[in-house]
Amino acid sequence: MDNSVSPQNSLVSVQNLSFSRGNKKIFDDISLEFERGKITAIMGPSGTGKTTLLKLIGGQLFPEQGAIVVDGNNVHRLRRSELYNLRKRMGMLFQSGALLTDMSVFDNVAFPLREHTHLPESMIRTLVLMKLQAVGLRGARNLMPNELSGGMARRIALARAIALDPMMIMYDEPFTGQDPISKGALVHLIKSLNTILGLTSIVVSHDVYETAAIADYIYVISEGKIVGQGTPKEIEQSESEWVQQFMTGAADGPAHFHYPAKDYVDDLLSTGKRY
Amino acid sequence: MTEFLQQLGKNTRTSFTKLGRGTFFLVQTISGIPSVLPRPRLLLNQMYSVGVLSFLIITISGLFVGMVLGLQGYYTLSDFGAEESLGVMVAASLVRELGPVVSALLFAGRAGSALTAEIGLMKATEQLSGMEMMAVDPIKRIISPRFLAGFLSMPLLAALFSAVGIIGGQLVGSGLLGVDEGAYWSQMQAKLDFHDDIINGVIKSIVFGFVASWIALFEGYDAIPTSEGVSRATTRTVVNSAFSILGLDFILTTLMFGDK
Numbered sequence: 001m002d003n004s005v006s007p008q009n010s011l012v013s014v015q016n017l018s019f020s021r022g023n024k025k026i027f028d029d030i031s032l033e034f035e036r037g038k039i040t041a042i043m044g045p046s047g048t049g050k051t052t053l054l055k056l057i058g059g060q061l062f063p064e065q066g067a068i069v070v071d072g073n074n075v076h077r078l079r080r081s082e083l084y085n086l087r088k089r090m091g092m093l094f095q096s097g098a099l100l101t102d103m104s105v106f107d108n109v110a111f112p113l114r115e116h117t118h119l120p121e122s123m124i125r126t127l128v129l130m131k132l133q134a135v136g137l138r139g140a141r142n143l144m145p146n147e148l149s150g151g152m153a154r155r156i157a158l159a160r161a162i163a164l165d166p167m168m169i170m171y172d173e174p175f176t177g178q179d180p181i182s183k184g185a186l187v188h189l190i191k192s193l194n195t196i197l198g199l200t201s202i203v204v205s206h207d208v209y210e211t212a213a214i215a216d217y218i219y220v221i222s223e224g225k226i227v228g229q230g231t232p233k234e235i236e237q238s239e240s241e242w243v244q245q246f247m248t249g250a251a252d253g254p255a256h257f258h259y260p261a262k263d264y265v266d267d268l269l270s271t272g273k274r275y
Numbered sequence: 276m277t278e279f280l281q282q283l284g285k286n287t288r289t290s291f292t293k294l295g296r297g298t299f300f301l302v303q304t305i306s307g308i309p310s311v312l313p314r315p316r317l318l319l320n321q322m323y324s325v326g327v328l329s330f331l332i333i334t335i336s337g338l339f340v341g342m343v344l345g346l347q348g349y350y351t352l353s354d355f356g357a358e359e360s361l362g363v364m365v366a367a368s369l370v371r372e373l374g375p376v377v378s379a380l381l382f383a384g385r386a387g388s389a390l391t392a393e394i395g396l397m398k399a400t401e402q403l404s405g406m407e408m409m410a411v412d413p414i415k416r417i418i419s420p421r422f423l424a425g426f427l428s429m430p431l432l433a434a435l436f437s438a439v440g441i442i443g444g445q446l447v448g449s450g451l452l453g454v455d456e457g458a459y460w461s462q463m464q465a466k467l468d469f470h471d472d473i474i475n476g477v478i479k480s481i482v483f484g485f486v487a488s489w490i491a492l493f494e495g496y497d498a499i500p501t502s503e504g505v506s507r508a509t510t511r512t513v514v515n516s517a518f519s520i521l522g523l524d525f526i527l528t529t530l531m532f533g534d535k
Contacts, residue, residue: 058408087410098405101397112409115416160409 011036011168011200012057017066019049019056026052028224029066034168039194039201041215043208045246045255048221050204051095054170057202058092059083071167088116091161091169095176097153099145105132105156106141112163131159135189151182158189168200169193175207183207187214208247212236220246222255297493300414304492307412307419317420325386325421326428330435332385333378337436340373341365341443348444349452358452362459363466365444366437370467370476371532374437376524379483382429383516387491390421391512394495395505403496418496422488429484430477437476475531482523487516 012034019027026049034040042050055061057068059075068075073086099108109128113119119127132138135155145153154174161169171190175183191214194201205211212218212232220228220235220243228235228243235243245253261267311318348364394417397403403413441463448454467473491512498508 055404060404060407084410084412087408090408092405092408094401094405094408096401098401100402100406101400112411115409115411157405164409 009035011071012202013069014053014057015067015069017056017068018064019052019061020064021049021052025224027063030221030224030226031066032219032226034200034202035217036200037194037198038216039190039203039214041203041205041211041218042221043204043206043211043218043246044221045206048223050206050221051172053221054092054172054202054204057170058087058090088112088164089167091164091166093154093157093161093169093171093174095173097145097150097157099148099153099157099160101145103145104141105137105143105145105148108145108156109141109160109163112160116164127163128159131163132156134162134193135159136185149182151178151185154178154182154186155189158193162193162197162199165197166199168202171201171203171205173205174203175205175210183210186210190214208249222246293497296497297489300418300493300496301489303414304418304422304489307415308423310415311420311423314420317416318423321420321424322428325390325424326432329382329385329428329432332381333432333436334439336377336381337369337374337439338443340377340436341369341440342447344368344373344440345444345447345452349448349454358448358454359458360462360466361444361448361454362441362461362463365448366441366463366467367472369437369440369444370472372476372524372528374440375433375476375479375483376520378433378436379429379480379487379520380517382425382432382484383487383491383520384513386425386428387487387512387516388509390425390488390491391495391498391509392505394418394421394492395498395500395508398496398498399500399502399505418492422492425488425491426481426484429487430480433476433480433483471532475527478531479524479527482527483520486519486523490516490519 010033014030014032014034016029016031017027018025018029032040032042042053044050052061056063057070057075059078062076067077070086070090073082075083075086078086099105100111103111106128109131110124113124113127117124129138129141132141135158137152137155137159140148140152140156145156148156158169174186174190178186187210190201190203193199203211203215212235215232218229218232218235219226222242228238228240230238236247238244238247242254244250245255251257344365345361348361349358352358352360352364394403397413397417403417406413406416445456445459449456449459494508494512494515495505498504
């Protein structure tokens with residue numbers, strides 16, 4: 001493929017990764033490249049381990065095989081202090097926002113600054129207000145997390161993720177459970193932050209429309225394998241039945257509607273004993 | 276039979292792995308304590324929620340336990356004409372046993388369950404993961420201050436329990452039943468030994484505080500991150516703490532008072 005990502009320019013490189021949970025193979029020898037300055041999306045149905053992939057990139061989980069290289073560092077070979085230093089340059093937006101519930105919005109955004117810098121309080125205030133302004137929630141600084149809507153919580157979490165000016169942000173299902181207006185706001189934010197701050201973004205999502213609108217490159221994953229990759233346009237025109245089913249949301253196809261079961265008629269006529 | 280043995284083996288293995296994880300967790304928690312000391316604010320906040328918020332339940336329970344002791348002690352002692360020794364009896368039971376044990380049980384129910392639920396919910400809502408991704412070690416930032424607070428609060432709460440209990444015993448003994456007030460206090464002063472009674476009681480409460488805080492924090496940290504998992508972990512905290520406190524109390528009592 002002509003426009004496939006060249007490894008030289010990639011910020012994050014996943015090489016021959018395998019990972020299992022119990023007996024279930026989540027990833028089976030997959031390789032992905034995430035280019036600097038671009039928005040790369042990972043799509044696939046629920047339960048394909050998209051969040052697991054982000055945790056592997058962040059060094060919270062260990063792969064069985066393969067390596068993950070972030071900005072030239074093999075994440076799983078780093079010492080703890082080196083990993084923590086790398087994480088300061090990686091932002092992550094959790095699905096729930098993961099705001100600290102006993103702190104106000106302001107303190108949540110100030111949290112990484114207070115933990116990692118010795119800046120005076122006046123400067124922290126300025127920085128926090130700037131980050132909150134970027135996500136449009138400067139006026140909500142005194143609210144507590146339980147007073148926020150889901151979309152607002154995610155925007156605050158995004159402000160917190162960019163507090164230390166990271167080189168990249170990983171978004172875990174940013175659009176799930178959002179109303180159309182919040183979705184629109186998040187789509188706009190992800191795109192504009194990526195451009196303005198020169199970030200590299202990894203978006204994990206199964207919201208086809210929103211993701212395709214902002215992604216530069218898309219990987220479609222199913223059952224531990226990459227079933228399709230390319231620009232949104234290429235994905236749309238993909239001939240893979242699987243990718244087509246996922247993009248159009250057809251109920252039946254390569255991914256079956258029915259959970260594996262024995263023959264329907266036999267099942268109805270059997271004695272009904274539990275087995 | 277084989278099924279039984281299989282199950283037994285499986286359960287034993289699960290318990291030992293959990294014990295291993297728990298020990299590892301304890302080592303991490305203790306090694307995180309030095310990073311709490313430069314930030315006294317973190318510790319003070321936790322001392323408030325673990326210690327100060329348990330104040331009411333500890334004082335009220337202490338008062339009632341002391342009053343009942345006064346009443347029961349009086350009836351037994353008066354058979355022998357030894358009512359004057361009521362003060363010694365009340366104080367010795369409280370300082371040696373009831374103070375550390377009952378306050379530790381109350382502590383496990385009030386503060387321990389709250390700690391487990393708090394940590395478990397932080398895990399379930401990805402707050403701990405989020406912290407790790409912000410390069411903040413949740414053990415140092417969240418667990419160690421709570422552990423230290425529980426560990427320091429317990430002897431203070433036990434002392435409070437005993438003190439209020441002794442006053443309760445006096446209220447009933449001399450206020451209601453007519454034991455001489457001077458005898459109540461002076462016999463206590465004469466008979467109670469600082470080392471044998473008070474220090475041993477304090478050692479007990481330090482041990483209980485250590486164990487109860489460890490169990491509560493570990494159960495929360497190790498909880499399955501769902502609402503069901505957190506509620507089960509909270510139950511386990513109270514049950515396991517109670518067993519450990521009572522078991523350890525027997526061992527400690529044997530060691531401290533066994534040769535008399």
